Amino acid sequence: MKTITRRAAVLFVLIAAFFIGLGFLLFSFITNGSTWASSRLNTHVFTNRQLAAAGAVLDRNGNVLVETKDGARVWTSDSTLRKASLHLVGDAEGYIATGVQTLYRSSLIGYNFVNGLYRAGKDGGNDVRLTIDSEAQKAAYNALSGGKGTICAYNYKTGEVLCMVSAPTYDPMYKPASMNTSTGGAYDGVYMNRFLNGVFTPGSTFKVVTAICALDNLPNVRKRSFTCTGSYKIGDSAVKCNGVHGKITFERALNVSCNSVFAELAKELGNDALTATVRQLGFGKNVKVSGALTTKSTFDLHDAAAIDRGWAGIGQYTTLVNPCQMLMLAGAIANGGTAIVPYVVESSSKLLDVKGQVNKNIQLSETDAKIMRKLLRSNVENYYGDSRFPNLQFCGKTGSAEVIGGRSHAWFFGFSLRSDFPVAIVVCLENGGIGLNNAVPAANKVLQAIKNSTFHIPN
Ligand SMILES: [Zn+2]
Incomplete structure (x- = not known):
């Protein structure tokens, strides 16, 4: 009797162990199945560790960017489009971590939990359709004029x-055998999508942030009169201006990008108020753009002296901004204070994110948005010139960010007021020189290409 009980106990333990093991296997299969299936060691979908059997990646009009033909990955025959789309589509080896071919790999190879890779035949699984327009994409690539940097435009309503x-x-069809990826090299940061993961000194584009802080903290700042003598002295040091602007209003100071006025405003506002505004506008937080996490913008006035704050107020000092953050800020101002997160995947068998969600990290009041729309419209209307953005009712701010050991970064970010063209854009040309001379024409080229493209932008 005692033996039988012992045997029963052993059997019970064995059965329990079996079910625990089965449960663990099922759990692992559910949580890791797509990762196992899309592993580069899986020769059903990878040849020489390169993605081979997978669905196509298409632009918004159905143009193929990359697809599988006869078991091999084939890119579009347009070499400009190939280079322009590389970071968005991603390389076949997966070095570009934020590329669609990496993030949406399981969807592209046709993996699903019930059937596994059953559907993944010779020519792969599901297609992924992007929101981009190939013509606009090529125009943006050409607007970089062979330099480093990033350009992104989006519909700020959707x-x-x-x-x-x-x-x-x-x-990607003719990948260079060797690339100099060291700092300053021709292929420095080549696997990084600079729009999502680059951070740069913002220069005068940051005056938009200082202006918002001034609107919130200095009553009647728009009615005040300032004086620019060519520099603004703080203690024994001074913030130099790009000109001698004399007696000047707040609006005109933003138009001409007067460093003296914005250094004075920053000094007056203080570290706490500036830091609070910067946080309210989403600095220090990241978002997911169709599954790809952006890099946070940084602003740190910890231990900053008044002169440091002066420099920070005009977008110098230690501040670093992410281009996606700047695009969303432009979008928030354009869109009555509501910032919409960009997205690039229009349809796939699995969407990693809700499309076009509100970015709650950016808190901009409707009143501030309205005033900033007027001020940024005034920049173009009264200073840059509407002829630089024909028929676009454009608003924006330039920047020429001084960097150590090189030319300035040329910046522009802004948006159209046209209800049938709700487009915002950010341009950052690394060591590209003067914003007005270089980033503004680049922005216009891209915007005109978007306007002339065949698709209709839904409202
Ligand atoms: Zn000035």
Whole structure:
């Protein structure tokens, strides 16, 4: 009797162990199945560790960017489009971590939990359709003029990305055998999508942030009169201006990007108020753009002296901004204070994110948005010139960010007021010189390409 009980106990333990093991296996299968299936060691979908059997990646009009033909990955025959789309589509080896071919790999190879890779035949699984327009994408690549940097434009009402380019890039069909990826090299940061993961000194584009802080903290700042003598002295040091602007209003100071006035405002506002505004506008927080996490913008006035704050107020000092953050800020101002998160994947068997969601990290009041719309419209109307953005009712701010050991970064970010063209854009040309001379024409080229493209932008 005692033996039988012992045997029963052993059997019970064995059965329990079996079910625990089965449960663990099922759990692992559910949680890791797609990762196992899309592993580069899986020769059903990878050849020489390169993605081979998978669905196509298409632009918004159904143009193929990359597809599988006869078991091999084949890119579009347009070499400009290949280079322009590399960071968005991603390389076949997966070095570009934020590329669609990496993030949406399980969807592309046709993996699903019930059937596994059953559907993944010779020519792969599901297609992924993007929101970008190939013509706008090529225009953006050409607007970089062979330099490093990034350009992205999106519909600020829906979040649809119309183009997103990052350089340096390369032709994925003829990948260079060796690339100099060291700092300052021709292929420095080549696998990074600079729009999502680059951070740069903002220069005068940051005056938009200082202006918002001034609107919130200095009553009647718009009615005040300032004086620019060519520099603004703080203690024994001074913030130099780009000119001698004399007696000047708040609006005109933003138009001409007067460093003296914005250094004075920053000094007056203080570290706490500036830091609070910067946080309210989403600095220090990231978002997911169709599954790809952006890099946070940083602003740190910890231990900053008054002169440091003066420099910070004009976008210098230690501040670093992410281009996606700047695009969303432009979008928030354009859109009555509501920032919409960009998205690039229009349809796939699995969407990693809700499309066009509100970015709650950016808190901009409707009143501030309205005033900033007027001020940024005034920049173009009264200073840059509407002829630089024909028929676009454009608003925005330029920047020429001084950086150590090189030319300035040329910046522009802004948006159209036209109800039938709700487009915002950010341009950052690394060591590209003067914003007005270089980033503004680049922005216009892309915007005109978007306007002339065949698709209709839904409202
Ligand atoms: Zn000045």
